Amino acid sequence: MARAVTTRRKAAFTLCAWAIGLTIFFPILWTVLTSFKTEAQAIADPPTLLFFQWTTENYSEVLGRSNYFRHFANSVIISVGSTILGLIIAIPAAWSMAFVPAKRTKDVLMWMLSTKMLPPVGVLIPIYLIFRDTGLLDSRIGLVIVMTLINLPIIVWMLFTYFKEIPGEILEAARMDGATLWSEIIYVLTPMAVPGIASTMLLNIILAWNEAFWTLNLTTTNAAPLTAFIASYSSPEGLFYAKLSAASAMAIAPILIMGWFSQKQLVRGLTFGAVK
């Protein structure tokens, strides 16, 4: 009897999980389906799910009109570049906060997080002027710097949480064996925190890939990533849903595939330390 109840519960939970999963995935599925419709089919009422005349016309149009590969390369450079730069800064910062905390460490952490609460548009003009005067407008390096700065609080916080889980005694033992500060961070701490660093890295790449405020405002042509590519297919006057869906599908595909392959690592990292 107990086993039957457990099986029924399991089935109910599985069904529930699938329902939630499909609901969350539905907008992406709908975007992909719409990308294969004509503009007229895209607005048809009632909408058609699968039985329509499939066309790749939107993809040809989008590829013909925009330089997808340049936008793609910019997205890769900006998201990976900002993640590497962020990790270089955040690993020592998180180490010091986790292993040699000061009286105000918690306050510093909270202050770092509070910078994420400021609406970005509030600092658009000052940053725009700095970029203009330093020649960083529409440059990849400028975007890498901005992405690093806006995601740094999250990287530091995540790494701080992982580092806190590592016993301080191991580092002490390394020190007793004569390890310097840098060799302690590079050869002892970093290898032990690889899962945490990997998930932080993945999350940061996703955040930088999807960021659409700064990437739209600080670029024009040379450094414009895939967010700008998508934005060029929306229109308040005229039908654009099918072409916009094709552009969106092409923009999210790389990060979606990366997320798929690394989901185990990502989930592990995000839930690390959640249950003690």
Next chain:
Amino acid sequence: MTFKSLMLGACSVLAMAGVASAETLTIATVNNGDMIRMQKLTDDFTAKNPGIEVEWVTLEENVLRQKVTTDVATKGGQYDVMTIGTYEVPIWGQKGWLVSLNDLPASYDVDDILPAIRGGLTVDGELYAAPFYGESSMVMYRTDLMEKAGLEMPEAPSWQFVRDAAKAMTDKDAGVYGVCLRGKAGWGENVAFLTATANSFGAKWFDMDWKPQFDSAEWKEALTFYIEMMNESGPPGASSNGFNENLSLTQTGKCGMWIDATVAASFVTNPKDSTVADKMGFALAPDTGLGKRGNWLWAWSLAIPAGTQKEAAAKKFVEWATSKEYLALVAEKEGWANVPPGTRASLYANPEYAKVPFAKMTLDSINSADPTNPTVDKVPYVGVQFVAIPEFQGIATAVGQQFSAALAGTTSIDDALANAQRLTTRAMTKAGYIK
């Protein structure tokens, strides 16, 4: 031999320097059919202007507006040519943010630009932008449904006729609604439509002392008429319908009438996208007999920001894209129906273009709008469906939310107007217009 080699080398260096100094213009533009067509025809410009390359930045209207405003205000110099509307031109021109186009050559024939459009792009006698395409608004109606209802659409209908016709054409069981109008909140959405409509009812945004006028009887009459008509004959969920939603409804045969931008005529008559392409008729925007029709005036125009380092090349591009020759080029490559409308008188004098079904009505609609004299009474502002002051976007967005809420029935008409009056008075006082 040595001298020859030296000369050859020098020539090569000079040639390479020539290539290296080729100017690249960065052009910011909106994503719509006419602009995309222009991008595809860029080769014609570069062939005629060797040494000038063109890079396009195509964006959705609101994103574009935010980006180019930031750039022009900070003299960022990211763009050499910008696509801006009739709302921005007077404000930016007055601030000295745009390069004057008064020195375009005689061959450009600036006098050929339609006076209403040219007036909206001129500040103190200086032309600050060249119109790429112009639009007004008009009634687009289903000829078959009108016939079925036993009615005939006059060329210049009244609001009362439109309301009665909408009622007669509505068949809610069949999913056909007599009238589709903008209800989605936004200064470029429902406020554009309602401001133009209110003009025809004798209402205005401000009196000569910049005092808001939402507490006037004219505004109440206009808003009440609109909401009652939409409740009688409009589609469900109309408070979230903007241009694109109404376009979809019309193209799928669910609207008897749609009053909106003249540019939509080419969409609803395009058999590729519209199921009612051969059943569409056009008429002037309605009036109430007070001398003003409920149509607006807008022109997407090309302007050169004052911060550009490539003014001469930018002027060449603007001249090319807004010339008579460009219109002929589009006609040759894509047909007359795809020529950017509403900018040049010579286009409407062309017998080939006259065959386009909506050509005459577009011209008549544009000619009947006057941005410098938009209302029945005298007002201190320029603009038909907007007020050309920097504060308008913010105020109108909030006012649009009130009107949209009234249409949705979540607030009363009186409360919506009272709130609009209050918030506009507060903003105008803060901005220093009201002492």
